Every structure is written in C-alpha cells, then in structure tokens.
Amino acid sequence: MSKERIKIAPEFFEIMPPEYQDLVQRATFGKEDRGWKDIGTTKELIEEHSLCAGCPESMAFRYILASLPNPEDTVMVGSTGCTSLVFPHVAVHNIHSLFGNQNAIASGLKRALTVRFPGRIKDVVVLAGDGATVDIGLDMTLQAWFRQEKFTTICFDNELYANTGGQESGLMQKGFVAKMAPVGKTFEKVRLPEIARESGCHYVVQCTVSKPSLVEKVVRNAVFVAREIGPTYLQLYTPCILEIGKNSMEGLQEMRDSEKPTERFAYREYVSDAAKQFLAELAAKEKEKKAAAKQLAAQEA
C-alpha cells in the first residue's frame, strides 16, 4: 500500500500531464490517516467535474474520495445519471456500465477480485443516484444485500431523476409535482434505509453532506464494515439545486434545513450487532495506536 504503484518511469516524468505528476507527488495514496482535512492541501483524487455550479453532489464526491480508507486498492462502480459525469475525472478505477445494474456489476467485481487476490484487501464502493438505486436497479440493490455481498452502496439521494430533467423518483417526497408526476407524486418516499436494514445491511446511515467530518466518519465505517462483515448502505442527501429552483450558493443551506431533527434527512443510523462489535474493536485498536504514538513522541522528546 503505497505510491509505488503510480510511480512514473523517470524518463517519462517530464512528458506526463501535470495533473498526473501532481497525483504522484502530492496525492494521499498510501496515507493511512487520509481524510477530508487533506482537501486543499494535497492533490485530490477528483480533478474537476462537469456538474452544475454548486451542485452538492460535487461536495459529496470530494468528501467521499478524500475519505476512502484505501484508494490504492479501491474500485468504484457508478451508474448512469449526474454522477456519471464526474467519474471520468476520478483517480481510482471506476466502472460505468448500464443504468441501474451497479450492484450487480459490483457483485461480480468484488468476487473476481477476491478470486484473483486472495488474502489481499480490495474494496468495492458503489455510488449511484436514487433512480439507479431505488427504481430501475432496486432488484439488484436488494439482491446484493440479500446475498451479503461485501461492498458499500452509496446513494446520492436528490429525490428525483436529475440527469434526464427532473422526473419522479421512488425517493421523491409524496405530493411533489415533477415531470412524469403531473398531479404530484402519489406515494410516499421509499424507506430504503429501513429496507436496507431488513435486507441484511450491517451499517446504514442516512444524512446530508453538509458536514465533511460526518461524511468521512460514515464512509470509513461503511467501507470497513463491508470489508469484514457484510453489505453497508449510505443514503446521502445531495439536493438537485437546479430542479428545486435554488441557486448555486443555496445547496448547503438546503441540506442544513433538511437535516433538522424533525426533517426528512435528520441523521439516522443502524449498526448490526456484528458491526457494532467490529467497530468497537477497531476504535480500541485506533486508541491503542494513538497512545503508543504519543508515548513514543514523549520518549523522543
């Protein structure tokens, strides 16, 4: 686990694009304590994006990529939608195949990597919109959980189909008037976090991406639990400011408003007993490591 794998042959260094030189010299590959605080000081694993200015999906992408515990051995799977505009700019391997089949792709991928690299950690992270996760791909989302596939599913919940221009989605609120829901959506927002819990996910969180430290925590937990215990699910509110009529500076406030305790994106978390025990062990190890480092520093001083 180091930057070794992205080293450039010295003869070619000069002719490589500057972004890549940067990636080799200043990215956080191989840095165990990488996190959102590296943003702005190191080379990020996302170069640029072609989302609408101020789209909260772009913030979410940056935080998630900064939080992956092991990006040098992580493969991401996306789906068609606004997120797929971003993936070509991401410096971890990622797959876009069809609309809605992301959890099936990830199932095959994770299994292939397990067959090919026994004893090595290879993380798989799915990241797709709510249409992909909850509507067209719901069958495959659920079945991957039923089968206890060991990867993390992240849904960017913007409560509609953004990429095709604002049609009704399963995660849309009841009553919302949208394209293809001309008299307002007639059924409730699908309760996927609860379904995820019932379907066998071991770590489920619903929140907004207004707080980077929170995103970092839940992403790391989700990836660690998926690695060792079983499937995990994050549902992150990333409002489509375009379709709800907000301007580029208003995305953050929209998230803050909707995460209040009585609102629909109030923080919610479910952790299975197995995951609880595992996370506690992890925290204890982390504590031990920190204490040892402190002691060492004190001795050296």
Added chain:
Amino acid sequence: MAEGKSVIGTQNKKGQTYTDPWYMLHEAPRTPSFFTGSEVIKEAIRRASCDVMIAYPITPQSEAAALIGELFAEGYVGDYFRGESEFAVMSECAGAAFGGARVFTTTAGPGTMRAMENFPMWAGARLPIQMIVTCRGINSPLSIQPDTLEISYLLNTGMLVWHAETAQDFFDWILKGYMVAEEPDVHLPLALCCDGFFVTHTKDVVHLTPADMCLPPYDPYRSPVPCMDMECPPVRMMRDPFVMKSNYISYATHASWQQEVWAAVERSRKHTIHWLNGLIDAENTDADILIVTSGTAVSQGREAIRLLEDEGVRCGLVKVKTLRPWPGDEIREATKHAKHIFVPEFNVTGWLAKEIRATIPNSDRVHAGPHVCGGMTMPPEIIVSEIKTALGMRAMSLAGRGS
C-alpha cells in the same frame, strides 16, 4: 500471471496441468464418452480454468448451469452463484470480467432477450465473457422448445457469434472460444449458440481431452483496455471512455469506438480460422444444388442429402460455423457454382437466408427455407420436399404419408 513466466506444465490446485491449448485440443489423446450436450458443457468448463460462473435457470440451459455448480463445489471454478435475473447475471458477469476474471455463463430464449442491454455493453467494454445460448422460443405463446430466432438479435451486438451443430462442436468450441475471444486484438465476448434440446438433451459420443489437462489461466493484463483492479496506475481511469451529448468530438469518439469493436470482430477472423479450421465446412460444392445452413439444421441437411442421393439428385453442403465474424468470402467461394441454394432454418424469419442473400451475387439463387419454428423438428424429408418442389420435381406429399 507473472510477466514473461509461463504456467504451462505447472499444476492448478485440483492437480490439473496447465497445457498448451493447441496441444491439448489437437494432439492430446481423446476418450470417447457418451454424454448429453449439457454434460459436455460441464466437461469443457472443467478444463477451461474459469474464475467465475454466474447462473440463472431457464430451460433448456438450467441443467448445464447446475452441473457447473457441481464443478464449483468440487473446486474447479473460482466462484459461482445464482443471480437474480438474466439482466443481473449478465451484469454480474460483466463486473467479474471488468475485475480480470475468466467468466462463463449460459442462458436461453427469454433469458437472452431480458439480458440484451448487456451484450453491446460487454462488446463495447471489451469483456471476453463466454456465454452459451441454448436456443429456444422467445415469442408468445410461451414455448420452451428450440427455435433459433434469438440468434438474430445477437448478430448486431458486437459479440462474436458461433453456432454449434453437435455436442462435439460444443466441447471443442467452448475451449477454443476462450482462445479466440481473449486474443489482445480481439478481446470480445462470445455467444456460443446451439439449438436447445437437440444438442443439450440428447446423448452422443463425444471425444474428450484428458480431464487432468486444462487451459492456462486468463491473463487480464493482455487486455487492450485496462483491467479494473487498481494494479495499474489510476490515471482518472474509467471503463470505458464515457461519452456525453456535448460536442462533435464526443460523437466522433463514440463512432470510432463502435467501429473499433466491429474491427475487432473482423480481426477475430484469422484466429477463428486457425482454431476452428475455417469459418465454414464445405462438401461437394461443385454440385448444382447446395444446402447452406448452421446449427442442427446442418445435420438434417446431411440426412436430406443422403435421401436425395438415393433418388439420383446430387447436393452439396455448407456448414456455417461462425455468424460473427460472418464468412462472406467463404460463402461466396463455396456457392460459386451453385444454381440453387437452400437454407433450412429453425426459425420463422429466415435470418440466415437473408445474411446469405446479402452476401452473394445472383441472390435469387437462394431459397429461404424450409423454416420450422416454435420447436418443431425438421424431418429431412421436409428439406427434400422443398428442394424437389423448387426444382419442379414431383415431391411426396408429407401430409399424405402413411395414409
């Protein structure tokens, strides 16, 4: 696989020896065995060093898929599971192939149709997955009987499409299929089709290679596009280049990629000729009358030719082995002398006859038919009768037979 190191001669965890594929398939001793087509699929996969097999039941392929499950339990296949539908299975296969695995799956009829969105994606993503298609009816009313209509839908996906006549073809072509599909200049999925039941559920003598020999494993780093395992540098890396509706360059990118996929189909030609000993087999092509067809219709054609011979009518035969790449030159050459070309098919639309007509000069020589569909068998007498009627000879009325 470590660079430059050959695994040939070493053993896998089941004690099989990785064997030079040419030696294994052309020179190694063979044992005659009496097997169904489904059992033959299992025997081929036993020797194929497959990493991942994913299955969903649909008649008549279920048995083959279940038998490969047994192979997994015995430890011959890296991973195996039942997916949630054919669409999902083909996506799961794609995921495994993206991750660098040698992948196998099987389907039939409505399963093929449900999975259809995946096939051009497989080809576009250059995933050398092998899929056995054990053809059956696809239209309503529901039928589980053999009917090759589904093959016509596969022809324009960018996949390689081969059509096996017998269980022996199946055994050899599954193994040879990986050799062709995984060539760096090809690297495309392969649909290896057969006519369900006629091949899958009948027993035949099949000559098998030794069970303790297997193909060398797939090397994903010979792929012309990067393997998704983070073992090579992550340079903002996506499979495949994503093209959006923005400008002329992106249109051009997509267009050139599509053309590259079809160019790869063409490039498979030389490898296929090498491994299958030609894209067609031809007999007596100097005859005025030719039967040109694929799949089990070839066997029925052979019988019809025997019956015609008894009546003093000489008729040649062309067995079309691969549909993609399409053996246009070969068929043109083989049909050069023919005055009448008959194309018996197990489907209602006659897609093979259309392909042949589009390929050869003086295409009114092509008699599309006979066609049987919906799972009907094709008695050789029907072919004989079609030929004799077209030639203005008196044909026996089949309806009146035995009365």
